[in-house]
Amino acid sequence: MDSRNFQMDAQWNIIYYPDKPTGFGVLIIGDERHFVDDSKSFWTQNEGKSAIIDQMKEKGYTLFSSNLYGRNWGSGSAVELAERLYHYVIRSEILNNKIHILxxxxxxxxxxxxxxxxxxxxxxxxxxxxxxxxxxHLEQEKEHKFFYKKLIKELVTAHQMEQTLLESTIFSMDDQINLEYGYPVKIIHVLAGGKSYNQSKLYQKIISNPEINPTFMLPEKKQQLGNIIIRFFTSHETVL
Incomplete structure (x- = not known):
């Protein structure tokens, strides 16, 4: 069996099976274009992403992903479903209980x-x-009225919050982002368009942390992504 699609909380999920499993699992959490339905997903439809899936399966990784309510923007329900999916996969598949996240x-x-x-x-x-x-991200989009209105609409739906309260809640958020929970973390940035790279002084501070070790890549080098991802994951599998 190449893959299996199933539902949890009316959301489609998918598990991709390697021919020769190593027992290591990878949770893939997609961007705003991401989807999983009853027979396919964005990562199988997109040529570049599909190549990464194939490379990881060849290396024995069991991959799993969820639709996560579509454009969830980090909502509590999406986080809860992702955690439930992890527990389901760990129970149903023969995997090491420590997973990688992409x-x-x-x-x-x-x-x-x-x-x-x-x-x-x-x-x-x-x-x-x-x-x-x-x-x-919201502050950046404020410069583009059409995209800002669209984003606010998505956020209201995702977080189930009235717009005025939502905006005041987001704009009063702490400026600190903690990535130091004892896990190895790597940021990979494909330098296309540059918009998301210029994510403020906060982002510059995060990527300047020597522990993060960011990789910057020109769009024409994207075919190297799979190897970079696999190399990083395998380097953290010596301790079971």
């Missing part, structure tokens, strides 16, 4: 909350072009 864009908002909640269950984390601060 999160892209908006998915980093869920990943950072999981890092705090799931201590002892995470082996390492890769954040690909991450959005780490909802506050700074």
């Amino acid at each position: 999160a892209e864009g908006m998915g980093a908002l869920v990943a950072v909350k999981l890092m705090e909640k799931m201590k002892g269950c995470i082996r390492s984390v890769i954040l690909l072009n991450p959005i780490l601060s909802l506050k700074h």
Whole structure:
């Protein structure tokens, strides 16, 4: 069996099976374009992402992912479902209980909350072009009225909060983002368009941390992503 799709809380989830499993699992948390439905997912439809899945399966990784309510923007319900999915996969598959996390864009908002909640269950984390601060992301989008209105609408739906309260809550958020929970963390940034890279002084401070060891990559080098991800994950598998 190549993959299996199933539902939890009316959300579709998918497990990708390798031919020769090593017992290590990877939770993939997608960006705002991500989806999982009854037969496919964004990561199987997108050529570049599909290549990464194939490379990781060849190395024996069991991969799993969820629709997570679509554009969830780090909502509590998305974090809770991701944690439930982890427990389901660990119970149903033969896997080491410490997983890797690979999160892209908006998915980093869920990943950072999981890092705090799931201590002892995470082996390492890769954040690909991450959005780490909802506050700074919203401040950036304020310059683009159409996108700001669209984003606010998505946030109201995701967080089930009235707009005025939502905006005041986000803009009063702490400027500190903690990525130091004892897990190895790597940020990979594909320098396309540059918008998400210029994520404020906060982001510059995070990537200047020697523990984070960011990788910056030109778009034409994207085919190297799979090897970089696999190399980082395998380097943190010596201790079971």
